[in-house]
Every structure is written in C-alpha cells, then in structure tokens.
Amino acid sequence: MTTLFWLDLLGVAVFAASGALVAARHRLDLLGALVVAFVSALGGGTLRDVLLGLTPVFWVKNTLPGAVALSSALLTFVLMRFLVFPTRVLLVLDAVGLGVFAVLGANRALEAGVSPFVAAPMGMLSGAAGGAIRDVLCGEIPTTLKAEVYATAALFGAAVFCALTVLKTPENLALFAGAGLTFALRIASLRFKFALPIAELRNDS
C-alpha cells in the first residue's frame, strides 16, 4: 500500500500538470490554470464521493492531495514558459495515474459497501471523470468519450480489481493487477492505435 500511496500522489501531480497544460492551450489565467489543474487531478474522485455520499469529499478531509495538485500546477505554470514538456513521458505517467486512481477509486467504493457492478464504474469515474470535467470547463467534448481508450482502460482495470476482490485475492495483488491492466491497455492503445467502435447512424438517415 505504501507504493500505491506514492503512486497516487504521482498521479495527482501528473494529472494536475496536464490540466495546467490544457489551460495554457485555452489561454486561461493563473487562477484558471490552478482550478482546471485541481479539477483534472481531483474531480473524478470528487464526483465518486458525491455520488456515494462520502461527504465531505476526500480533499476536504485530507488536504495533502489538493496541496500536491496545486503545487504541481504552479510549477507547471512557471516551467512551461521555458521548457517543452516531454509529451511521451507525460502520457506514460498519466497512464500510471489512471491505473492507480481506477483501483483505489473502486476500492473506496467497495469499502463503502456498494455492489462490484457499481464499484467498477466508480473506479472508472475516479480515473477518467476529472479529465472529462476539465474538457467541459474548457468548452470541449470530453476526449475520453470519443476515440481514446482511456475511461475504457480504467473500467477494465477496476472491474478486474473488483472481481479479484470478490474472489478473496490478497488486496495488494488485486490492486496491482487492476492498475497494471489499466496501464497496459492504455499504453497498448496508444502504441498500436486501437480504439472502440464509433457510434454511427445508418447511412441514409
């Protein structure tokens, strides 16, 4: 669990940095960048907590993740004027964060006593909804609802974690298997460019 604790904070920092970079593409100001970064990093878990009634939401009870998100966003805000951020490295770290958020989010839902059929989507929300809210705030359709295997990877990893937990697999094994599957699916989809089918109407309609 200690490894996951650090990987979780790494995920928060990376999601926040990506949020600040998206904010720059939309020419937001410093406050806008901090808000969008915060939402990117903590919005998914916030939505999960609100839907499950686990309020006050996690970052109200424990200010560490919020502090990490804001520090990362501030650092990114300054550095991005001078450095070109390595897209490839960010994508890999983001995939790590996605996997960790998915299993920890599903775990939090299971601990709240909900069905695994709800806990798996809650893991998906924890990993992917922050980016979706970020996109809506920036006036765009969430990319994760379009061609990218992103929320899908989080859903699969969270589902495997839930299945392993129901089967009484040791918690650490279940967590790492689920997070690893999400990571692998996400990276493979980027590497081999596979994606889900697109919703299409009959040609003549």
Add this chain to the structure above:
Amino acid sequence: MTTLFWLDLLGVAVFAASGALVAARHRLDLLGALVVAFVSALGGGTLRDVLLGLTPVFWVKNTLPGAVALSSALLTFVLMRFLVFPTRVLLVLDAVGLGVFAVLGANRALEAGVSPFVAAPMGMLSGAAGGAIRDVLCGEIPTTLKAEVYATAALFGAAVFCALTVLKTPENLALFAGAGLTFALRIASLRFKFALPIAELRNDS
C-alpha cells in the same frame, strides 16, 4: 404503482436510446455512447438525489435502472447501423418517460420531507436535467433551455402532482394526473408548435 414501475423503466430505456442516438450525431465511441445514454436516463434523478442529500444516489442502491439504461444503449448502438429509428414514436415514448420521471421525482422529494415549492422543481430536474447534462457533455447549450416546452411540461406536471398531494388526493390519482398533464403539454407543444417567450434585450442595446 406497478404500472408506474414499468412506465418508469420504459422511460429509462427510451431516454437511454435517445442518448445513444445523440452520441452518434457527435461521433462518440461505444463507451461515450454508453456514458451519454446513462447520463440522459439517470442524470436528472442523480442531480435530484445529490441536492436532497439522498445519497448514495438511487442507481447505486438499486442497479436495475442502470442495467436497463445500459442494455437499451447497447441495443441502440448496434441497431442504429441497420435501422432508421422512428422519430415520432421516440418523441411520444420520451414524453411518457418525462411525465413519469417528473411525478416520481417530485414524489421522492416530498417523501424526503421538503416543501412542495422545492419538490415541484425537483420533479422537473428528474425529468429534464439528464438531457441537459447530455447536451453539455456534447458541447451544446441544453435545448430544454431554449425553445422547447420540455422542462416546462415536467414542471407543470410535477406542480399539479404536488398540489394534489397536499390536498390529500389519493396517490395514484395524483401521480397519473401529473404525469398525464406533462405528457399532454409536451405532445401538444410539438403538435401545435407553441413555446415560451424568448428572453430578449431592448432593440438598441
């Protein structure tokens, strides 16, 4: 109440199918279509539950509506490649769902002990907010805030249901009267093309 139970599930299925069709217009992928369909069908009731503090929200406690929404969305996702969906039938079924959601939503709010002046808008949210969140996710201004008599029909039906309940009318009568009024207003507005006045600024400003 048994009739309403089935009509409620019918509403969930129809709202989800419409959501999947909207997703196709925006070329979302399978996961995007499922998410947008789920939000269209269950988003209004979710918002109501969150505002009233009735958490975990209803579809966490009872997975049936979620299963119906996802099944309907999946079926629509497949069928829409081969069939042209009958717009007129969908609009009628959607109006049925709107009426049922409005009265059941208002009823849930009254049972939670809130004032009828709050319960009526909660009925409106239950019926119309899912579609509004769907539109926002798809990058559009919610159509129900523009020219359509949609949320308005839900509000009137929910208000009549609340008034009848306060007057101790038998529950079934109140439910069917409210749902019927919403249905009739919605269909009449489509048939006779009436609408609310538009917000307009003075010409020279």
Add this chain to the structure above:
Amino acid sequence: MTTLFWLDLLGVAVFAASGALVAARHRLDLLGALVVAFVSALGGGTLRDVLLGLTPVFWVKNTLPGAVALSSALLTFVLMRFLVFPTRVLLVLDAVGLGVFAVLGANRALEAGVSPFVAAPMGMLSGAAGGAIRDVLCGEIPTTLKAEVYATAALFGAAVFCALTVLKTPENLALFAGAGLTFALRIASLRFKFALPIAELRNDS
C-alpha cells in the same frame, strides 16, 4: 449580521438579474432564463454544500433565496425589453454580492468544521462558481477562468476572513474586512485593468 443578511439577498437578486441578461444574449426562453438566473445566484453555494456534505443544500431548507432569485429573474426578463440596464451599476452591485457570498460561504465552511485552507476556496466557490456553471450551461468557457479578477478577488477576501477568524477577530469585523477586500479588489481590477498572468506555453511548442 442583519446588514449582511440584506446584502446577501441583494447579491442573490443581482446575480440572478445578470444571469437573466446572459440568458438573453443566448436567446434562451423564459424557463431557460429562470434556470440560468437561479444557477448564477445559487449555484456556487450549492456546489459548496454538496462538496461539504451539507445536504439538503441551503435553498432546499430555506426557500427565501430561491424566491428572491426567481423574482429578480422574472422582473429582469420583463424589464429588459423596455430598459437598457446600467452596466456600471450592475458591476458594482455584483462586486458587493461577490464579497458577501465569499465571506458567508467561507464562514459556513468553517462552521462545518473544515480547515481554513479548505474554507477559503469554499468561499471562492460560493461567490464565483455560480457564474462559471452559468457560462458552461451557455456553451462558454467560464470568464472567471480567463482574464478577469473575479474568483481571485473572492479567494483573497475569503482567505483574509479565515485568517482573521483563526486569529479570533470579532466575527463582524472579519466578515466586513473580507467582503470589503473582495469588493475593493474586484472594482480596482475593473478600474485599473489589472489581471493575473496568462498560462503560456514556450513559444516554439
């Protein structure tokens, strides 16, 4: 506190009127204008209550603010066809509302027992998030995330209020100092056209 009670309702009325005017720019209908006005006036406090778990949210428990918001919106809806609203007066009254919402929101968070580091952003949300949700509903990136010193002013005022409260300053003094600072910052930023730095990527990226 009586003064603040009235200033709070004044803020609700002004925020709702602005919301109705924004609705007219997007050609929403009467229901759309009422919804957008309600969200502008009460959306920020609603989000705060949901995140803190203070549910049912405040306007469910006490219908006065909702009634004020809807009355103001309705009046604005009618009057704006005949009158040109005085932009400058509205901006000043809006700044009063922003200050009052910020300190009262932070106060409500402190009373709920959260850390001042969370209460200050909650004050910011109370003042500025309603307008942000309004903008998202109208298909725009929230202006407060871009060049305007708006949420920033609310954050500073709320932070000063929290600091003074931690230092055991008499409540009224802390409230007026925080609200006054927000008001002064907001008006000064409009008068002297200062703003936060914009998020910018390195030139060649």
